[in-house]
Amino acid sequence: MVPQDPLKKGAFFSPWFGIEASDNLNLIQPVNPWSADGWSIYNEYFQWSPESNYNSESHTVKAGDIVYGSVDYVAANNSYTITHSSMSDGWSVASSIPIQKKNGAYKIFNIIYFVFEKVAKCDQYPPNNEVTFYDIKIEYDGVQVNPQWKTAFVDDVCNNRAAILNSTAIQITWDSSI
Numbered sequence: 001m002v003p004q005d006p007l008k009k010g011a012f013f014s015p016w017f018g019i020e021a022s023d024n025l026n027l028i029q030p031v032n033p034w035s036a037d038g039w040s041i042y043n044e045y046f047q048w049s050p051e052s053n054y055n056s057e058s059h060t061v062k063a064g065d066i067v068y069g070s071v072d073y074v075a076a077n078n079s080y081t082i083t084h085s086s087m088s089d090g091w092s093v094a095s096s097i098p099i100q101k102k103n104g105a106y107k108i109f110n111i112i113y114f115v116f117e118k119v120a121k122c123d124q125y126p127p128n129n130e131v132t133f134y135d136i137k138i139e140y141d142g143v144q145v146n147p148q149w150k151t152a153f154v155d156d157v158c159n160n161r162a163a164i165l166n167s168t169a170i171q172i173t174w175d176s177s178i
Contacts, residue, residue, distance in 0.1 A: 002032060002039050002065045003126035006176070009037045011120035015131040015172065016044075018115070019071050019080070021100070021107040025049050028097055028109070030069030030084040032061070034126075041067050043082040043095040056095045061086050063126075078106055112138065112147065114162065114170045122158040122178040129176055134169040 003015070011034065018029025025048040032041050042058035061067060066087040071080055078099050085092035099106045114133050138145050149170065151162040160174040 001132065002061050002063050002067060003034075003131050004063045004128040005039075006034065006124050006126050008121070008123045011118070011124035012036065013116065013118035013120050013125065015116050015133075016113075017069065017133055018113050019109045020111040020113065021109050022111065023102065023107065024111070026100055026107060026109070028071055028080050028082055029113075030067075030071070030082055032067055039063065039065075041069075041084045041086065041093075043084050043093060045082070045095070045097045047100060054095070054097070056082070056084070056093045059084075059086060059091045059093065061088070065089075073109075080109070110140070114172070116160055116162075116172040116174065119155050119157050122174070122176050125158060125174050125176045127176050130171055130173045132165070132169060132171040134165075136168045136170065 014031050014033035016029045016031040018027055020027045027046045029044050031044050039061045040058045041061050043056040045054040068085045068087055070083045074081055080097045081094055083092060083094045138147055146167040149164045153160060158174040158178050162170060162172045165171055
């Protein structure tokens with residue numbers, strides 16, 4: 001569910017999930033950013049070498065909307081299809097991302113992230129202090145798996161932390177009152 005609107009506007013941050021290649025140089029992600037004064041959804045692919053960024057068409061969503069994202073491997077053309085949809089109004093976008101080769105071999109995407117990204121002032125984050133990713137389904141080599149999730153943080157901002165609720169739900173919380 002899209003978090004509440006921040007009480008203080010102006011920041012840019014984003015809850016998202018995505019997959020990354022084992023060399024940490026290719027990131028495929030459906031994102032849900034707050035950009036200064038509103039929420040949106042779109043697909044993004046960032047490649048560090050050679051540097052390249054792709055953003056799909058975006059769509060405005062509102063606090064409380066349910067959004068759905070998926071990243072699916074397509075063996076027929078060795079690519080990933082990213083889909084991002086608003087379950088509230090039916091809008092959807094799909095993007096096909098070809099897998100990059102390194103030393104003649106296709107890269108392996110085997111890292112999964114659930115993230116709340118970008119540093120802002122605490123009062124610029126949503127006052128409900130949480131975003132929850134739920135109904136998570138992970139398949140690897142065509143077999144559904146239950147990953148052993150680990151939590152971590154990069155920037156210790158506003159006590160932003162992840163919690164594993166169960167094998168199919170991850171919640172990220174923060175304190176917007178700090």
